[in-house]
Amino acid sequence: MAAWSFYEPGSRVLVSDAFEFIFVRELTRATRSQNFLTLVMMEAGHESGGTTRSADESTIREVAQVVGREVREVDLLGRMDAGTLAVVLIDSDYEHARRVVNRVLSRIGNYEFPKALRMAIFAACYPTHAADIESLKRQAVHRLIVNWRGGTIASEDQN
Numbered sequence: 010m011a012a013w014s015f016y017e018p019g020s021r022v023l024v025s026d027a028f029e030f031i032f033v034r035e036l037t038r039a040t041r042s043q044n045f046l047t048l049v050m051m052e053a054g055h056e057s058g059g060t061t062r063s064a065d066e067s068t069i070r071e072v073a074q075v076v077g078r079e080v081r082e083v084d085l086l087g088r089m090d091a092g093t094l095a096v097v098l099i100d101s102d103y104e105h106a107r108r109v110v111n112r113v114l115s116r117i118g119n120y121e122f123p124k125a126l127r128m129a130i131f132a133a134c135y136p137t138h139a140a141d142i143e144s145l146k147r148q149a150v151h152r153l154i155v156n157w158r159g160g161t162i163a164s165e166d167q168n
Contacts, residue, residue: 021086022073022094028087032097035085036142039099039135047106047134048149049096050089051076054127056158061127063092068122075120079113089146103134110154117157125159 015027023031032048039046053064053072064072073094077086085097098106110130117128133139133148 017070017088020070020073021077022070023085023087025088025090028085028089028095031085032087032095033142035097035099036135036145044100045102045105045134045137047098047101047103047132048145049098049106049110049130049132049154050146050149051094051096052092052129052131053094054092054129055124056127064126068124068126069094071120071122072117072126072128075116076113079116080109101134103132103137106132106134107154114155114157126157127159128155128157129153130155130157 015023015031017024036046038044051072053069054061055064055068069092073086076094076096080086080096080098083099084101085095085099087095089095096109098109101109110132114128114130117126131149131152132154133145133152135145138148138152139145
């Protein structure tokens with residue numbers, strides 16, 4: 010696979026297989042060097058009629074562009090599942106990840122999307138919350154940092 014095919018066309022978003030591969034390598038490096046690594050998962054959606062559905066592909070690409078401008082080049086930005094963006098913050102603990110999330114939400118709050126946006130953001134840190142990739146993903150899903158809806162931020166921190 011050529012390096013350019015690791016990314017979605019025209020972006021720095023890693024396709025899911027490439028993201029998973031590099032994520033495993035970075036977790037191995039963090040383990041060996043005894044550094045922190047935080048997985049941040051972002052689910053974008055739209056609300057209508059009291060229900061939330063996944064955001065359309067163009068909205069997810071726009072969110073990814075905003076997020077990509079707010080994280081370091083060394084951090085990983087990629088797809089995990091349909092509608093879920095993930096960021097792996099290299100050498101970053103949980104508190105640093107919360108500051109990054111707040112900065113990202115501030116930018117997203119100033120961005121004009123065609124439809125009202127909802128963001129659920131989850132995070133877990135190695136080695137604080139988990140010791141391997143699968144448990145880190147499971148822990149992240151259960152650690153809601155912020156549930157953001159169209160300009161209103163409702164914090165739901167669950168250390």
